[in-house]
Amino acid sequence: MRRLLLLVAAAAIGVVGFVQVAPPGAEPPGFGGTDDTLPDGAVASPSVWYCPWVEAGDIVDSDIVFATEPDVDVSLTLLDPLANAEPSTASTSVVGPGAASVSTGDVLRVGESPAVVEISDGPAATVSVEYSDAFIAADQCVVSAPKTWYLTGGSTKPGTLTQVRLFNPFADNAEVSITGYSEFSIDLVPDLQSIDVPGRSWTTIDFEPYLPLRDELSLTVTATKGIVIPTLIRIDDRGEAMWPGTAPAETWEFPIATAGGLEPFVSVMSAGGDGIIVTLDIVTEAGTISNAREVVLDASEPALIPVSDLAAAPYGIRVRATSPIAAAVVATVPIPDDDGLGGSGEDTTTTTEGAPETFIRGLAGTVGSARPSSEWIVPVDTLPGSQTTLWIMNTGIETAQVDFSALSEGEYPVGDDVIVESGSIIGIPVDVGIGIYGYRLSADRPITVAWSIDGDRGVALVAGIPI
Numbered sequence: 001m002r003r004l005l006l007l008v009a010a011a012a013i014g015v016v017g018f019v020q021v022a023p024p025g026a027e028p029p030g031f032g033g034t035d036d037t038l039p040d041g042a043v044a045s046p047s048v049w050y051c052p053w054v055e056a057g058d059i060v061d062s063d064i065v066f067a068t069e070p071d072v073d074v075s076l077t078l079l080d081p082l083a084n085a086e087p088s089t090a091s092t093s094v095v096g097p098g099a100a101s102v103s104t105g106d107v108l109r110v111g112e113s114p115a116v117v118e119i120s121d122g123p124a125a126t127v128s129v130e131y132s133d134a135f136i137a138a139d140q141c142v143v144s145a146p147k148t149w150y151l152t153g154g155s156t157k158p159g160t161l162t163q164v165r166l167f168n169p170f171a172d173n174a175e176v177s178i179t180g181y182s183e184f185s186i187d188l189v190p191d192l193q194s195i196d197v198p199g200r201s202w203t204t205i206d207f208e209p210y211l212p213l214r215d216e217l218s219l220t221v222t223a224t225k226g227i228v229i230p231t232l233i234r235i236d237d238r239g240e241a242m243w244p245g246t247a248p249a250e251t252w253e254f255p256i257a258t259a260g261g262l263e264p265f266v267s268v269m270s271a272g273g274d275g276i277i278v279t280l281d282i283v284t285e286a287g288t289i290s291n292a293r294e295v296v297l298d299a300s301e302p303a304l305i306p307v308s309d310l311a312a313a314p315y316g317i318r319v320r321a322t323s324p325i326a327a328a329v330v331a332t333v334p335i336p337d338d339d340g341l342g343g344s345g346e347d348t349t350t351t352t353e354g355a356p357e358t359f360i361r362g363l364a365g366t367v368g369s370a371r372p373s374s375e376w377i378v379p380v381d382t383l384p385g386s387q388t389t390l391w392i393m394n395t396g397i398e399t400a401q402v403d404f405s406a407l408s409e410g411e412y413p414v415g416d417d418v419i420v421e422s423g424s425i426i427g428i429p430v431d432v433g434i435g436i437y438g439y440r441l442s443a444d445r446p447i448t449v450a451w452s453i454d455g456d457r458g459v460a461l462v463a464g465i466p467i
Helices: 002-013
Strands: 018-021 047-051 061-068 072-078 088-094 098-103 115-119 124-131 136-140 148-154 161-168 174-182 185-187 195-197 201-206 217-225 229-236 239-244 249-254 263-270 276-284 288-297 303-306 315-332 363-367 373-379 386-394 400-406 416-420 424-430 438-455 458-463
Touching: 047 124, 061 072, 061 115, 061 373, 061 438, 088 098, 115 124, 124 373, 136 363, 136 438, 148 229, 148 263, 148 315, 161 174, 161 195, 161 217, 195 201, 229 363, 239 458, 263 276, 263 288, 276 303, 288 303, 288 315, 315 386, 315 458, 386 400, 386 416, 416 424
Parallel strands: 136 239, 136 458, 239 363, 276 424, 363 458
Antiparallel strands: 018 201, 047 115, 061 098, 061 124, 072 088, 072 115, 124 136, 148 217, 161 201, 161 229, 174 185, 174 195, 174 217, 229 239, 249 315, 263 303, 263 315, 276 288, 276 315, 315 363, 373 438, 386 424, 386 438, 400 416, 400 438, 438 458
């Protein structure tokens, strides 16, 4: 029903989906950086985080989760979808080291309402989690912005909906252009070359009317005036996922690509060069499969690289390229091919005879980390019937000793030390709730960290945030 309403709304409104405008208010605090590769990580000073994909209504809820080392004051602002309505605000204090989760429905329950989170000190970090009975989606909020954003991993094939939200949290109007890239090469849509996003508002664009029947769809979003924060949203009949745009880099690391029985793919696109060689290393609990898959990438066509046949789950992925690229992991419910033995494109996964059908629910996607770090701060969340797991990947040539501690009620509990062998990953199921909504990881050499939620509602993969 929600997808149907989205499609009807997109068709009725026309050119750029729908625009929600909130009235002018106080100027948001300073914006962090304009040229850094995202995620830029936590900062050791006051910071402002922007969360475009937030919603609280009669079906969908969202949590904003923030973690901090020092004592901080936190201010949450939710833009109202009703014209001429004042933004809703809430504030709290966190005794550091600590973390907290705020349900946006307790602040504003009117549907979509992008968020601005101001944290008075750092290092600190913020994520957003959106969920209903039928799905869960989560990823980082954004603390800095490149000039051109890259969003990979979309699709408009039958049964799949791809949207992009353009969030302008600032007073000045913004103007952006969007270019699509698919298996049909570059897609220049005139209606997407000049999109106005008024100050303190957002625009949500459904791409099916503009670029239909694309199995693979990647996008660039370039701000020609002002600044916007874009997020890609992908929806199908089994779930929903969201992930932010990034700037390009030559290396991307994904500590986890597999969860909940989903089938992972790596979506990559060039930042402008032809003949780029992209190499995937599969990092398992037992070691690394180097040069597991290789593709040659041209500037006008993205590539969706299957990886489920390369190793048994769980595993992470390191993506290496000869020139800067953008990359994301997309994990979907496996669909059997028609092999003449009953495969018909439908999921027919079942258990033994007489047992109920096994229904795999989920759709997940995430950006990676452009570089390892020895220090990480990780806000986490969970839901009833779900398990939250921290994933640590060591692509270095030496063993890493990692200390991870829960951020809880102003003191570090006794931390746990884990050893992550060279070229391997490790998954650590963690407790969440009752005052624990974040973890601090410190290693004696660079590592990469992510986390996942896996349960009845589906799966979410979330990149960690380096300090």
